[in-house]
Amino acid sequence: MAPVLEVSGLSTVFHTRRGLVRAVQDVSFSVNAGETLAIVGESGCGKTITALSLMRLIPQPPGEIVSGSVKVDGTDLLKLSEPEMRKMRGSKIAMIFQEPMTALNPLMTVGKQIAEMVMLHDGASKQVARDRAVEMLHHVRIPEPARRAREYPHQMSGGMRQRAMIAMALACKPKVLVADEPTTALDVTIQAQILDLIGDLQKEFGTAVVLITHDLGVVAEVAQRVVVMYAGRKVEEAAVGDLFAHPLHPYPRGLLGSIPRVGSARGLDVSPDERLREITGMVPALNDLPPGCAFAPRCSLADAKCHAQVPPFELKQPDHFAACWQA
Amino acid sequence: MEQTPLVEVSGLRKFFPIRKGLLRRTVGNVRAVDGVSFSINAGETLGLVGESGCGKSTVGRTVLRLIEPSAGSIKINGNDITAVGKQDLRALRRQMQIVFQDPFSSLNPRIKAGEIVGEPLKVHGVGDRGEREAKVADLFRLVGLRPAQMNNYPHQFSGGQRQRVSIARALALDPGFIVADEPVSALDVSIQAQVINLLMDLQRDRKLSYLFISHNLAVVEHISHRVAVMYLGRIVEYADKTALFAKPLHPYTEALLAAVPLPDPALKRTKHRVEGDVPSPINPPSGCHFHPRCPYAEARCRVEAPVLRDVGVGRQVACHLR
Numbered sequence: 068m069a070p071v072l073e074v075s076g077l078s079t080v081f082h083t084r085r086g087l088v089r090a091v092q093d094v095s096f097s098v099n100a101g102e103t104l105a106i107v108g109e110s111g112c113g114k115t116i117t118a119l120s121l122m123r124l125i126p127q128p129p130g131e132i133v134s135g136s137v138k139v140d141g142t143d144l145l146k147l148s149e150p151e152m153r154k155m156r157g158s159k160i161a162m163i164f165q166e167p168m169t170a171l172n173p174l175m176t177v178g179k180q181i182a183e184m185v186m187l188h189d190g191a192s193k194q195v196a197r198d199r200a201v202e203m204l205h206h207v208r209i210p211e212p213a214r215r216a217r218e219y220p221h222q223m224s225g226g227m228r229q230r231a232m233i234a235m236a237l238a239c240k241p242k243v244l245v246a247d248e249p250t251t252a253l254d255v256t257i258q259a260q261i262l263d264l265i266g267d268l269q270k271e272f273g274t275a276v277v278l279i280t281h282d283l284g285v286v287a288e289v290a291q292r293v294v295v296m297y298a299g300r301k302v303e304e305a306a307v308g309d310l311f312a313h314p315l316h317p318y319p320r321g322l323l324g325s326i327p328r329v330g331s332a333r334g335l336d337v338s339p340d341e342r343l344r345e346i347t348g349m350v351p352a353l354n355d356l357p358p359g360c361a362f363a364p365r366c367s368l369a370d371a372k373c374h375a376q377v378p379p380f381e382l383k384q385p386d387h388f389a390a391c392w393q394a
Numbered sequence: 395m396e397q398t399p400l401v402e403v404s405g406l407r408k409f410f411p412i413r414k415g416l417l418r419r420t421v422g423n424v425r426a427v428d429g430v431s432f433s434i435n436a437g438e439t440l441g442l443v444g445e446s447g448c449g450k451s452t453v454g455r456t457v458l459r460l461i462e463p464s465a466g467s468i469k470i471n472g473n474d475i476t477a478v479g480k481q482d483l484r485a486l487r488r489q490m491q492i493v494f495q496d497p498f499s500s501l502n503p504r505i506k507a508g509e510i511v512g513e514p515l516k517v518h519g520v521g522d523r524g525e526r527e528a529k530v531a532d533l534f535r536l537v538g539l540r541p542a543q544m545n546n547y548p549h550q551f552s553g554g555q556r557q558r559v560s561i562a563r564a565l566a567l568d569p570g571f572i573v574a575d576e577p578v579s580a581l582d583v584s585i586q587a588q589v590i591n592l593l594m595d596l597q598r599d600r601k602l603s604y605l606f607i608s609h610n611l612a613v614v615e616h617i618s619h620r621v622a623v624m625y626l627g628r629i630v631e632y633a634d635k636t637a638l639f640a641k642p643l644h645p646y647t648e649a650l651l652a653a654v655p656l657p658d659p660a661l662k663r664t665k666h667r668v669e670g671d672v673p674s675p676i677n678p679p680s681g682c683h684f685h686p687r688c689p690y691a692e693a694r695c696r697v698e699a700p701v702l703r704d705v706g707v708g709r710q711v712a713c714h715l716r
Contacts, residue, residue, distance in 0.1 A: 109582035109583065109584060109585075110582055224671045226671055227671070254445035254446055254609065254672065255445070255609070255611070255650060255653040255654055256445065256649055256650065256653045256667070256668050256672075257445075257671065258653065258655075259652075259653035259655075259667050260667060260669070262655070263667065281582065281583065282655065283583070283657040284612075284654065284655030284656055284657045285655045286657070287655065287656060287657045287658055287659040287661075288655040288656070288659075307659045308659050308660065311657065311658060311659050311660075312660070321584065322583055322584060323657065325583055325584050325586070325587035326583055326586075326587070326612065326657060327590070327612040327613055327615065327616030327617075328612055328615075328656065328657065328658075329611050329612045329615055329639065329651060329654045329656065342591050342594070343587035343590055343591055343616070344587065345584070345587045345588045345591060346584035346587070346588075347588075349552050349554065349555075349585065350582070
């Protein structure tokens with residue numbers, strides 16, 4: 068089965084007064100229909116810029132996608148004209164954001180916004196589009212969808228707005244859904260509901276999902292494959308079970324060691340005095356990256372070679388890739 | 395181990411009036427905190443968890459009288475701080491400090507970090523200029539910053555470092571009690587661990603008491619000795635950390651724990667979800683506030699509010715069914 072989304076060699080830069088910021092460097096991955104790929108990393112690692120690059124939503128200037136290809140069903144989005152791209156957004160590839168108010172128009176009822184999408188992309192009549200909007204709201208389990216369709220975004224709760232945005236993103240049944248921290252702003256009980264919802268809709272429509280998140284718990288629950296990014300580059304990629312059980316790169320290994328876990332008191336009697344494993348130091352600035360491996364200054368295994376040369380991203384074990392001289 | 399608690403809060407209430415119309419008549423109340431009681435021993439951390447709007451931050455602020463409570467008493471070292479005037483309160487404030495969530499908005503961007511940390515000393519007239527500077531340098535070292543960084547402005551620090559500056563400021567007057575309101579929520583995971591370790595080291599070395607407010611259950615489990623779970627202004631469960639996480643009694647605690655995604659793909663996820671949103675604290679549901687979302691709710695839960703009652707040693711739950 069050919070993957071629905073194929074990203075290869077994607078590099079995005081920003082031309083700023085402080086110099087060239089290499090936000091995304093040589094990122095490649097692919098996602099099959101019905102599969103979820105998670106891109107994890109901390110703030111500034113380039114995960115959101117990767118997502119926006121897929122949608123071609125990078126403000127240009129100062130941003131620029133300097134190389135690579137983003138193929139959806141074989142069509143390279145980066146080669147399309149802007150009007151052609153506009154037709155792809157929503158119909159073939161859609162995005163949901165952390166804060167639904169950035170995606171929803173506050174001056175328009177939720178139903179109208181969804182209907183507008185359907186009319187634009189599917190050429191549906193007003194009546195058909197309106198019915199479809201209500202149907203989508205019902206699909207994302209918003210109670211009383213017909214009444215809610217006539218409401219404005221501010222009349223809804225955070226979780227409800229997130230549902231409305233998902234309804235809008237999926238109204239034209241896109242092949243690829245890019246979800247950028249879709250549950251980060253939500254409470255845990257609501258987060259669980261939204262993750263379930265995305266999973267169910269994905270199964271029903273066969274959508275390929277690219278999930279951008281910093282939350283390793285969310286990754287473990289919903290993703291099949293994981294890409295770990297650090298300072299604009301991929302540092303590790305593997306199937307989810309493999310990555311959590313045997314992380315190869317010191318950065319994801321450190322991340323997994325640094326998070327406290329719910330229920331640790333249940334099995335092992337962890338005393339409250341036990342320290343978390345820290346990753347010392349901080350993420351380097353993207354306009355001032357070290358010459359070698361970007362993680363080397365924080366890495367306990369780093370040697371002279373790590374500080375001098377960028378490690379290649381290569382196959383280390385069956386279906387498990389990493390960029391590390393020491394792994 | 396019997397000891398007098400350092401902090402004793404009982405029957406704490408905070409209602410925010412809702413005013414409407416030309417005459418700004420009060421038409422209702424947001425019952426942000428509705429009868430909350432707890433105690434914290436010296437050197438102990440009480441974790442306060444709950445979802446947004448449950449009143450946990452309001453508790454943190456009223457406990458320090460940064461917001462005036464509507465009712466209830468707050469005793470720190472035996473002194474009821476609700477009963478004292480402004481002057482005495484200022485003196486009592488030396489014993490209690492707060493660290494906020496957002497290290498970007500809680501530090502004045504125009505003041506050097508050294509002055510930010512030294513400000514409480516100046517306000518309370520501690521030492522002369524030279525002594526204060528030496529103390530600030532010590533505080534910088536204590537929280538893992540270099541004294542040379544005293545001359546930097548907040549924007550020159552990373553998020554984690556700013557939180558260290560906030561912690562240094564909170565420690566300046568050697569308080570016994572610190573309210574930490576979501577102190578690591580704005581930080582990246584690798585930095586979170588650094589700040590949590592720092593808070594725990596400081597507690598061990600200085601016998602600090604923390605009221606640790608967070609929505610992150612994993613962090614609360616890690617740092618707390620005891621935990622209080624809040625829902626719509628009330629504590630619904632109050633227990634020893636180990637007991638609570640091993641076997642939650644209140645259906646809301648149970649739901650919260652079940653909803654946390656675990657960073658282990660090998661674990662089978664429980665498909666046990668609570669439905670619905672958190673109701674508005676302006677018009678909370680009758681009876682038990684949780685009944686509309688509770689899978690076990692019975693007729694009684696809809697009419698009669700359960701009281702927080704003892705169930706075993708040091709453990710309380712507000713539920714008719716448990």
